[in-house]
Structures are given as C-alpha cells and as structure tokens.
Amino acid sequence: MTERKPEILLLTGIFAVSFLFCSIVFYGNYRHNEKIFYDKMAVIAASFPGEEHRLMRVLKEETGCDPAAGEAILRRYGYEGRLPVKGQNLRFGAGGLLFAGICTAAFLFYLRRENQRSRERIDHLTEYLRQVEEGEYWLSLEKGQDSFSNLEDEIYKTVLALRESRESLRREKQHLADDLADISHQFKTPLTALSVLGELLERHLFGTEDAALVSRMEGQIRRLTELTAALLTLSKADAGVLTFEKRQVPVSELIGCSLEAVEPLLEERKQQAECAGEDFLLCCDLGWTREALGNLIKNASDHGPKQSTISIRAWDNPVFSGIVVEDSGPGFSAKDLGHLFDRFYRGENAAEDSTGIGLCLAKSLIEGQGGEIRAENRKEKGARFIIKFYKHV
Amino acid sequence: MELLKCEKLSKIYGSGQTRVTALKEVDLSVKKGEFVAIIGASGSGKSTLLHMLGGVDRPSGGKIWIEGTDISTLNEKQLSIFRRRKVGLVYQFYNLIPSIDIRQNILLPMLLDAQKPDEKRFEELVEVLGLKERLDHLPSQLSGGQQQRAAIARALIYRPAILLADEPTGNLDRKNSEEILGLLKLSNKKYKQTILLITHDERIALEADRIIAIEDGEILSDRENLPREVKR
Numbered sequence: 362m363t364e365r366k367p368e369i370l371l372l373t374g375i376f377a378v379s380f381l382f383c384s385i386v387f388y389g390n391y392r393h394n395e396k397i398f399y400d401k402m403a404v405i406a407a408s409f410p411g412e413e414h415r416l417m418r419v420l421k422e423e424t425g426c427d428p429a430a431g432e433a434i435l436r437r438y439g440y441e442g443r444l445p446v447k448g449q450n451l452r453f454g455a456g457g458l459l460f461a462g463i464c465t466a467a468f469l470f471y472l473r474r475e476n477q478r479s480r481e482r483i484d485h486l487t488e489y490l491r492q493v494e495e496g497e498y499w500l501s502l503e504k505g506q507d508s509f510s511n512l513e514d515e516i517y518k519t520v521l522a523l524r525e526s527r528e529s530l531r532r533e534k535q536h537l538a539d540d541l542a543d544i545s546h547q548f549k550t551p552l553t554a555l556s557v558l559g560e561l562l563e564r565h566l567f568g569t570e571d572a573a574l575v576s577r578m579e580g581q582i583r584r585l586t587e588l589t590a591a592l593l594t595l596s597k598a599d600a601g602v603l604t605f606e607k608r609q610v611p612v613s614e615l616i617g618c619s620l621e622a623v624e625p626l627l628e629e630r631k632q633q634a635e636c637a638g639e640d641f642l643l644c645c646d647l648g649w650t651r652e653a654l655g656n657l658i659k660n661a662s663d664h665g666p667k668q669s670t671i672s673i674r675a676w677d678n679p680v681f682s683g684i685v686v687e688d689s690g691p692g693f694s695a696k697d698l699g700h701l702f703d704r705f706y707r708g709e710n711a712a713e714d715s716t717g718i719g720l721c722l723a724k725s726l727i728e729g730q731g732g733e734i735r736a737e738n739r740k741e742k743g744a745r746f747i748i749k750f751y752k753h754v
Numbered sequence: 755m756e757l758l759k760c761e762k763l764s765k766i767y768g769s770g771q772t773r774v775t776a777l778k779e780v781d782l783s784v785k786k787g788e789f790v791a792i793i794g795a796s797g798s799g800k801s802t803l804l805h806m807l808g809g810v811d812r813p814s815g816g817k818i819w820i821e822g823t824d825i826s827t828l829n830e831k832q833l834s835i836f837r838r839r840k841v842g843l844v845y846q847f848y849n850l851i852p853s854i855d856i857r858q859n860i861l862l863p864m865l866l867d868a869q870k871p872d873e874k875r876f877e878e879l880v881e882v883l884g885l886k887e888r889l890d891h892l893p894s895q896l897s898g899g900q901q902q903r904a905a906i907a908r909a910l911i912y913r914p915a916i917l918l919a920d921e922p923t924g925n926l927d928r929k930n931s932e933e934i935l936g937l938l939k940l941s942n943k944k945y946k947q948t949i950l951l952i953t954h955d956e957r958i959a960l961e962a963d964r965i966i967a968i969e970d971g972e973i974l975s976d977r978e979n980l981p982r983e984v985k986r
Contacts, residue, residue: 484870491872678929679884680936731943751940753882 375468386457482509486516493520538602545593552589556582584716591718594652595704598725605646605730612675612684613640615647619654620673626659631668634658638675643682645730645750653723653734654684657746660720661688663712664744679752686746692738701736757948758784758807758916763816765802765971776802778971779816784916787946789939791962791979793953799971800952801920807950808841808918809833821915838863842909842917846924848901850893850908857889860907876911882944883907883937899930903937910941917941917949923958935961 402420406413418424486509559579566572597603613636620627620634627634643650661671665688672687693701697708702724707717720736727734731754735747765777776799784790794800805811807818809825818825820840828836837843850859860880864871880886883903893901902922909917919938923931935958941947951962959965960979967974 491875678933678936680933680940733939749936751936751943753940754944 379464390453479509482513486513490516493523534600534602537600538597541593541596541600545589548589549586552582552586556586588716588718591716591722594649595718595722595725598722598729601729603649603726603729605649607644607646607730609642609644610647610650611640612643612677612682615643615645615650615654616673616675616684618647618651619658622651622655623658623662626662627671630662630665632662632665633670634673635670636673636675639677641675641677641682643675643677643750644752645732649726650730653726654686654748656719656723657686657748661686661690661744661746663715664688664690664710666690681749681751683750684748686748687739687743689743692742692744693736698736698738702734755786756783757786757788758782758818758820758950760807760818761816763803763806763818764814765799765806765811766814776971777806777813780968780971780973782966782973782976784948784950786948787942789942789949789951789961789963790966791951791953791959791964792966792968793956793959794968795954798968800968802971803968804918804920804950804952807916808843809837810843835867838867839912840915842912842914844902844905844909844917844919844922846921848893848898848905850901850904852893855890855892856885856896856904859893859904860885860911862908863912871911875913879907879910882940897930898926899933902926902930902934906934906937906941910945910947913945915948917947919949919951921953922951923953923955931958 406416409416419426556579559575559582563572563575563579566575594603616636658671658673665671669689672685674685674687676683691710694709697706700706701708702720703717704721705717706721707715711717724734727748727750730750732748732750734749737745737747739745760780760782762779762781763777764775764779767774767776780803782803792800792803802811806813807820809828813826816826820836823836825833825836850856851862854862858865861871861876880889883906885900885903885907888896888900888904893904896904902925906922909919917938922938923934926934938949938951939961942949949962951958953959963979964977965979966976
C-alpha cells in the first residue's frame with residue numbers, strides 16, 4: 362500500500378493548513394473584538410467621571426439588575442440583540458468566505474481531475490486487456506507515476522509472458538513442420554527410385570509368376586507413396602501449419618473436382634454419383650477441400666454395393682453451407698461409429714487396401730478450415746457424411 | 755479449465771404433502787468451451803437445473819461454482835450483477851423489451867451496468883448474427899428467427915462465462931431452427947463460448963459435443979456426442 366502514502370500526506374497537509382487558517386482567523390477576530398470592547402469601555406468610563414466605582418462594580422460583580430430592563434432601553438435606540446456590523450468586519454468576513462470558496466473549488470477541481478484521470482486509465486487498461494484477449498499482444502502501455510503504474514507493470518509482465526509462450530509455441534510448430542517436410546522428402550527419393558527399379562525389373566522378367574510378384578510389389582510401393590503424402594498432410598494439419606487459401610468457389614466446381622479424382626474407382630465398381638441441391642459460392646480452400654470430399658466419396662464407393670448410386674447434396678443458409686455424401690451400403694457398425702475418424706482405424710468392412718487414414722485426413726482438412734464433419738447411419742440403410750462450413754468463422 | 759461445477763445440487767418445491775423434488779443431488783462439471791446439451795422430457799428438472807446454474811433461482815441444497823465463485827454464497831445484489839456479467843440467457847420466447855429498438859435491446863446488459871459498450875465487438879456480433887439492417891427496428895417488426903438472434907446477441911454482448919439456452923428453437927420452424935443452432939455452434943467455435951443448451955429434441959441435442967440426459971431430477975447419462983444411429 363505504499364502508493365497510497367502521497368494521498369494520506371496530502372490530506373493531512375490540507376487538514377493542517379485549514380486548522381492553522383481557522384486558528385489565525387479566530388485569534389484575529391478575538392483580538393479585534395477585545396479591542397473594540399476595551400475602547401468602548403474607555404469611552405464610557407471617560408463619559409461618567411466620578412461614577413467609575415459604580416461602573417466597575419457593574420462590570421466586576423453581580424448587581425442583581427434585570428438584563429431585560431437594559432435590553433428595553435437599548436431597543437429604544439435601535440439595538441435589536443445584535444451590534445451593527447461595520448464595513449471593516451464585513452470586508453474581513455467576505456474576504457474569508459471568498460478565500461474558503463476558492464480553496465474548496467480548487468480542491469474539488471483537483472479531486473475531479475484525479476477521478477477523471479483514473480477513469481481514463483481504467484478505460485485504457487480495460488481496452489488493452491480486451492485486445493490481449495482477442496490475441497493482439499501489443500506492448501506499449503503508457504507509464505505513469507500514479508497508483509496505477511504498479512498494476513500496469515504487473516499486467517505488462519503477464520502479457521509479455523503470454524506473448525513469449527505463444528511465440529515459442531509457434532516456433533515449435535514451425536520446427537515440427539520443417540522436420541516433417543524433411544522426413545517426407547527423404548522418403549520420397551528412395552520411393553521414387555524403388556518404383557523406377559520395379560519398372561526396370563518388370564521389363565527383364567518373362568515368367569508370369571515373377572511378373573505378378575513385381576506387380577504386387579509396385580502396388581505396395583504406390584500405397585507407401587500415397588501414405589507418405591497423406592501422413593505428411595495430416596501431420597501438418599494437426600500441427601496447425603497447413604495453410605489454407607480460402608476463396609469463393611462454386612460448390613458445383615468443388616464436387617466436380619472431387620468426383621474427377623475418384624472417377625476410376627467409381628467406374629471400376631460401376632457406381633454412379635448423383636448430385637443434387639443448390640449451387641452456391643462456398644468459401645474454402647479448393648485443393649484441400651477437394652481432397653477431403655474425395656476421401657468421403659471414396660469411402661462411400663468402397664462401402665456402397667456395386668452398381669449403386671452415391672448421392673451428394675449441397676445446401677446453403679445464412680449461417681453455414683453443408684454438403685452431404687450418402688451411400689446405400691450397410692452403414693456403420695455401432696463399434697465403428699465412435700472411431701471412424703481415428704488415425705489408422707480400419708472398420709469391420711474395410712477395403713483391403715485401406716490405410717485407415719482417409720477419413721482422419723478429411724476431418725483434419727475440414728476442421729482446419731473451421732468446418733465440421735459428422736457421420737451417421739441413414740434411416741433407410743447406408744452411411745451418411747455431413748460437412749458444414751460456418752460463415753464468419 | 756473447469757468453468758462450471760455443481761455438487762449434490764438439489765431443489766425442492768413446496769413442503770409436506772405438496773413437496774416436489776425437482777432435482778436430486780446432481781453432480782455436474784463443464785469445461786470452458788464445451789457445448790453441452792441437456793436433454794429430458796418436460797418435468798424432468800432440466801429447466802430447474804438451468805435456473806439454478808443461471809442464478810435465477812436458489813438451490814435447496816448443494817453448491818454451484820462458476821469460474822470458481824460459489825454462487826450460493828452471493829447476496830441478492832451480488833447475484834444480479836453475477837447474472838448480468840457471467841450468464842447469458844436465451845429462452846424459447848425471446849423476452850426482448852418491446853418498446854426499445856434492437857440496438858438498445860442488445861446493449862441492455864451493458865447499459866444496466868453503466869458500461870461503455872465495446873463498439874468493435876458489437877459491430878462484429880450484429881454482423882455475424884445478421885442483424886445489421888435491423889438495429890433501428892422494434893422487436894415487433896422482426897420475424898421470430900430474427901428476434902431470437904437479437905436475444906442471442908444480447909446474451910453474448912457481455913462475453914458471459916456461460917450461455918444458457920432453454921429450448922431456443924422451440925418456437926421456430928425447421929429452417930430457422932437450423933440457423934439458430936448453427937449460430938450457437940458458431941459462437942462456440944469462434945468465441946470459444948461455453949454453451950449449455952436445454953432441449954427435449956434429440957436431433958437438436960446431437961449438434962452438441964456432449965449430451966446429458968436427465969430424468970426425474972437425476973442425471974441418467976452423460977456422454978460425449980459420438981456419431982450414432984439417428985432417425986430422420
């Protein structure tokens with residue numbers, strides 16, 4: 362409470378000065394009246410020569426006279442309980458009053474200004490903390506000598522620590538992303554070499570048995586390559602370092618692009634994609650959203666029966682845009698439902714070459730853009746994925 | 755971070771023959787940023803629970819902590835300040851004040867507190883909630899969905915610790931319900947707003963991260979909302 366000391370000192374000072382002032386005024390007034398009384402008595406004594414012993418007796422002793430009789434005499438001469446105020450006294454009184462008024466006004470003005478200043482500082486601090494809450498960590502608090510400076514200093518230190526930890530977190534994330542990029546790059550080179558070698562090997566082989574083996578090996582290499590790419594994307598998304606370039610994309614274009622990527626799959630299973638709903642502009646990163654939606658359609662294709670239809674529907678309202686992907690397969694088992702989006706989780710009816718990463722990647726890609734993804738079973742059998750992109754996120 | 759916690763919370767209405775136990779020793783804990791749905795039939799005690807948590811009504815027993823404050827220890831004056839600053843309430847009927855415009859209605863909690871409204875937040879909020887064009891209208895000039903948005907804006911203007919919504923879509927058609935629910939989810943995502951939503955409609959509850967079923971004043975189940983069989 363050391364910062365309160367100046368205020369206490371100030372108040373004590375003001376009190377002492379007022380007390381001194383009042384004492385001086387009182388003393389001066391007392392002496393003045395004393396002098397007037399003395400002068401009058403001298404005049405009275407001089408006016409009745411030879412009667413002074415009576416006069417002194419009246420002054421010094423109780424005479425038993427009724428003061429009311431004297432008051433009646435005085436009243437006859439216009440003296441009504443008070444003595445007439447003379448100019449000098451009036452001036453003195455008015456001067457004192459004026460002085461007291463000025464002092465009070467000055468004091469009130471000082472209090473008001475102090476008050477206003479504290480309010481300004483509180484507003485300033487409130488605004489500052491609001492901005493910190495919103496993630497703007499600027500550090501230019503104005504410094505003052507008043508009682509707020511300690512508080513400000515503490516707040517400043519806390520904000521500094523917050524910013525420090527936030528920045529170190531960001532650095533770590535960047536580190537992680539760099540590491541991942543390095544690793545994936547290191548993987549890519551031998552993988553490419555392996556697939557080239559596989560092709561070379563195929564050319565030198567004549568036996569069908571050997572060729573089949575090599576072809577299987579190539580299939581596995583392809584899978585490893587895809588997995589590496591997917592894992593890299595996933596890790597980046599989870600580390601929060603994946604950059605999404607959002608722009609307005611017609612939803613029909615997004616669905617078209619996504620379908621293009623899985624077209625061979627659909628053809629192989631003789632399935633059809635049926636698009637319904639409205640066409641509208643969706644704010645998203647086309648590349649990554651296409652990949653996510655593609656994964657959902659791929660999943661629907663894997664689990665829908667051959668020659669069935671996969672339905673894709675989009676709708677829009679002022680709050681969010683939604684896309685639904687539905688198949689007519691067996692739907693999700695109760696056991697799978699809770700783990701669909703888990704990394705490397707392979708459901709009960711998983712396709713043979715499934716890596717268990719597609720849905721997980723789709724979730725990360727959608728959520729990374731502030732959207733959400735949900736899965737449920739349709740009433741009329743089949744699985745349903747719902748994606749929602751919120752506006753204003 | 756644990757934002758809300760209640761321990762052995764109970765509420766008894768009346769006494770003797772007419773004694774009704776609305777809540778029986780309910781234990782509950784909600785973390786910051788959670789979107790929790792409380793589902794139950796009418797008379798299950800869900801609204802009673804909400805009123806206790808919002809400081810509208812006092813419990814008969816047990817304790818409630820919100821942001822570390824035990825609200826059963828507050829006196830009436832402290833409680834009304836607590837309600838204004840820490841709790842946002844949204845009801846089925848929007849409870850807007852009919853004689854003042856939408857801007858004033860939204861800013862009401864701050865005006866009551868003689869606080870200077872945060873202009874930036876206000877602008878952003880009305881933009882997100884799609885009320886920008888309606889600020890000078892009276893509540894009666896707005897549709898039900900728009901009135902409910904204004905009520906949500908009013909509940910959010912103070913950045914409350916918790917938003918309590920009691921059947922917020924109960925009076926709206928399907929399209930408007932979808933939007934209002936979307937807005938609640940949006941505020942949950944965008945402002946990390948903790949939300950407690952009360953409903954009897956399972957489809958609405960499924961939008962939440964966590965679903966608590968309540969029956970006869972007791973918690974029947976409390977689970978994360980994992981995808982599961984739904985009938986549409």
